[in-house]
Amino acid sequence: MPIVELHLLEGYDPEDKQRLGAALTDAVTLVVPALPEAVTVMIHEMPTDQYYRGGEQRSGAAALPDPAKVVRQYLQSMEARDLPTAQALVGDGFMMQFPGADPMTKLSELIAWAKPRYQSVTKTYEGFDVVASGGTVVYCRGTLSGVWPDGTPFDGIRFIDRFELQSGKITRQDVWNDIAEFRSAP
Amino acid sequence: MPIVELHLLEGYDPEDKQRLGAALTDAVTLVVPALPEAVTVMIHEMPTDQYYRGGEQRSGAAALPDPAKVVRQYLQSMEARDLPTAQALVGDGFMMQFPGADPMTKLSELIAWAKPRYQSVTKTYEGFDVVASGGTVVYCRGTLSGVWPDGTPFDGIRFIDRFELQSGKITRQDVWNDIAEFRSAP
Amino acid sequence: MPIVELHLLEGYDPEDKQRLGAALTDAVTLVVPALPEAVTVMIHEMPTDQYYRGGEQRSGAAALPDPAKVVRQYLQSMEARDLPTAQALVGDGFMMQFPGADPMTKLSELIAWAKPRYQSVTKTYEGFDVVASGGTVVYCRGTLSGVWPDGTPFDGIRFIDRFELQSGKITRQDVWNDIAEFRSAP
Amino acid sequence: MPIVELHLLEGYDPEDKQRLGAALTDAVTLVVPALPEAVTVMIHEMPTDQYYRGGEQRSGAAALPDPAKVVRQYLQSMEARDLPTAQALVGDGFMMQFPGADPMTKLSELIAWAKPRYQSVTKTYEGFDVVASGGTVVYCRGTLSGVWPDGTPFDGIRFIDRFELQSGKITRQDVWNDIAEFRSAP
Amino acid sequence: MPIVELHLLEGYDPEDKQRLGAALTDAVTLVVPALPEAVTVMIHEMPTDQYYRGGEQRSGAAALPDPAKVVRQYLQSMEARDLPTAQALVGDGFMMQFPGADPMTKLSELIAWAKPRYQSVTKTYEGFDVVASGGTVVYCRGTLSGVWPDGTPFDGIRFIDRFELQSGKITRQDVWNDIAEFRSAP
């Protein structure tokens, strides 16, 4: 039964508004025990000549990219070893923390570090979660499959990645998985 | 500059409204590149005699508990081996997935499984993230410290837990950590 | 899905607001093919120091009485031949139009007119409809039962009454029924 | 002084909105003793990409036809004995209740029943009232004129019809009039 | 932090809305100790088919001209002795009150009165203030420069003019200045 009204300068496309509609609905259901179907969101867009702060017109800023899409594209580029595309998605001060490794800041470092650990690896996704928490945080989880250095295949190894984004760019990646668990199994 | 208005049946205490204010602000900043300070949230509470659906009065439901608090209390109870308190926080169909273990459904199972793996373990938290995504999801991450079965201490082992909640109760816990990484290190 | 907000000076009791909630819901469903359950009404009441017209505070007026209740009370008083109570419910310029009678303006006239037509009559109600249409109009329909002048009983005779009200008082009553149909039946 | 805001998915034409504006004004004046001129109605239409329920876009449904127009068209068709047009305006489960007749369900039944009662009949309307009351109810009243079976003309006979509509179709017609009163008069 | 919403029939151009945005912001800051930057104004324009009073559509009226512009144009026309243009800006019942003069009602009177007092005069503006106070009042102040009848120049003489406007036309001008102060100085 809760009703949300969002007043916004115009300039957002239908997909942006869809994301706002969903995110505001989710926000309400964190506290109010209503089914999502019971939450209504109305977005009121205003042309610039109908919005004033300090008595002056203001312009709306372009929407941030969908953070889950940014992360998905980054992970695909890394799997495909397409470093230029991946690099374009990371921001200043980027760092990565992988299990059993020192923090890394360059994508090429990660490629070098991974080389002796597996010949190839592919992610099967079970889900993405997006949180605003200071900046934006994206969680993605699922299972890894691939080929060990000795040529034997593996799959079904659980993983979870946590990404921090600022202004639409990835600034941090933290990775947890069960690779060591597998390797240490008898 | 975005302005959010939430219309709600009355019956929420200030802490609930604070959580709504923060969650709605976060939701907007996922799409609109505004600083949180530029997002205004107004909550309009209505007494039951001012809200009608189908021409009839409706009652507001009690707020859901803060999911981060539920998870924190659960983790504390488990660390303290206070199973009755922890049990009261889990819901129907509860299951746990730990690294290198089969899925478990009883808290006592987990205690038994952990016994040969470490004498004790304590969590130091770096952060909690809460997402509405179907039900509610809570992520908590940080480092583990404790004592191995042979009496040697450990600390600084990274972990992340993912909890699913339904109607305020924990229904699923997924755990990832670097314990195997540590044990498998030479 | 339609949402109605009504801004009103305070001073209405819960029953008045219930009537407003229902009437506004009805109004929407005349045009929008939504189930009543899909129509939300929010009533925003304002204390006098929060409402200004021409820069000056205004006071709210007392609610009009429920017109269906006024009519029901009038009809009960007339059945019970309690003319003072009935008289208090009629307003200036009151007139009545009964089948086969000239227009009447005094309740006592009606009593006199009815006397040779039946010993007694009782109304069984099937429904009341209330319309705002200039002033307020109340329809009530159902069946008549009673005793003819010759002592034989009757029942199941269809009737419909139409009442006009101004400022909460009845100013006109139009009556249709099947009494003549019955009497003229062989 | 009351102010009504209606939030609606777009897709209604100016005439629909005019009907909503009038119906909402009427609804308020049933309870609040304000002149219609003191009631303001603002209709806020939203494109589909600005309205979300359950985080998903919804589409507005086409407006219901003006029930008074439907009834007027039905009555005209019946007077003109244009049964196909009249039939297209009635819905499932249609029934009619005329004075001194058993309930009828087919328009042709009514024509047959009326044949021995009058050669022709025309309605002069004094007013239509429209109510939402579960479904939609239309009252129309006025006087009948026409020609008796024996060729003598009549006029000024009071009538009132009550119509129930569901989803824009007539599902019930109840008729009261003074025909028997006239015929039984000496 | 205050937020103003203005609901208005459409028909105002961006400059009119800019003036409304500024005037509403100013109005708030007279009472609330907020910086103008903390005041948000949202103007909601409604097409005529979305606004009803008394259940009927209403049309918006054309905006009043910017009163500061009207006054500025009047003063420029008077300085240029362009009486037809100035005359077009004054309304019924116009009167002027200058220091040391009887009230005047005709622009030509003023020209005649001024002739022996200075050869020419030019206004340098320091500021305009606009107030709604019954009708509209415009204050303009600054300094006068020009040439005395004897050919000597002057400048820096303070003046203030107060104008009353009704329906966009000037109906009264009151003038104060330090000319006498100057002339009476030794």
Add this chain to the structure above:
Amino acid sequence: MPIVELHLLEGYDPEDKQRLGAALTDAVTLVVPALPEAVTVMIHEMPTDQYYRGGEQRSGAAALPDPAKVVRQYLQSMEARDLPTAQALVGDGFMMQFPGADPMTKLSELIAWAKPRYQSVTKTYEGFDVVASGGTVVYCRGTLSGVWPDGTPFDGIRFIDRFELQSGKITRQDVWNDIAEFRSAP
């Protein structure tokens, strides 16, 4: 017909809200050619737990004093030569500009300057105008009466004062009047 809604943190007393209601009405009538009676203002006050910026509660600030009252009290104190009261109403950087005088910054300076100019002076007010224009500006105008140094009385001398206020304190006073005009008259 314009409708203004003001959303405000609670903490304003009825007189403050009255001033807001009037000022917002005035603001609208500067642009929209509506009678003040056609302008509705609704003030929505929010308790602090219903208003969030940056996801955090904010407190409302105390209302600014009525600037016309501040000016009136200042002028009365000065007439009564009650310098401590007047001084308490002026703010940092206060300055005064009187006809034929250098700018003054101290109230005692003004008293000294006025001494040889008149024995006493009293203001009769014709009107106050208040404008928000950067800070707040108050105009007051009317006529002066009093006694010249030689003991002869005077009255009916036109004056206008312009006051600037910052945060409720007077920071500047500009005075124009016809005293020199009178003195220079033959």
